[in-house]
Amino acid sequence: MKARIAVRLRPDVLDPQGKAIGQALEILGFSGVNNVRQGKLIEFDLDAASASSAEEQVRGMCEKLLANPVIEDYEIEITA
């Protein structure tokens, strides 16, 4: 199975990295860009009997290591 995890700062948490990207895009002449947010994308192969057991394992990984649940949300996608 392939796991794909998107880790994003919660919407109410300031994202200075996203803000810097937005400013740089404006300086480069790209206009109309708003609310830039930068997150992490973590992808790996996983040995698991089923998609639901894979998702359960990956949820544990997110809670213990991959995301900081205090300031980050995560989204899990499992594909065969």
Added chain:
Amino acid sequence: MKARIAVRLRPDVLDPQGKAIGQALEILGFSGVNNVRQGKLIEFDLDAASASSAEEQVRGMCEKLLANPVIEDYEIEITA
């Protein structure tokens, strides 16, 4: 329009950050995890007349700022 860009290291480029995540997961007792890769996820709102013009703009942003085409691939997703 909303733009979502996944920036990943090219498959033949070493990813020490992904490797570190894989080792940490193993230490934490998660087994069966292979080929961990960490990328970036950049999301923003964009003023554009159409999805195709939005995609064209975002492609320019990727080439000029968001990705390093020498070592990274990017994937663009535009939604209304």
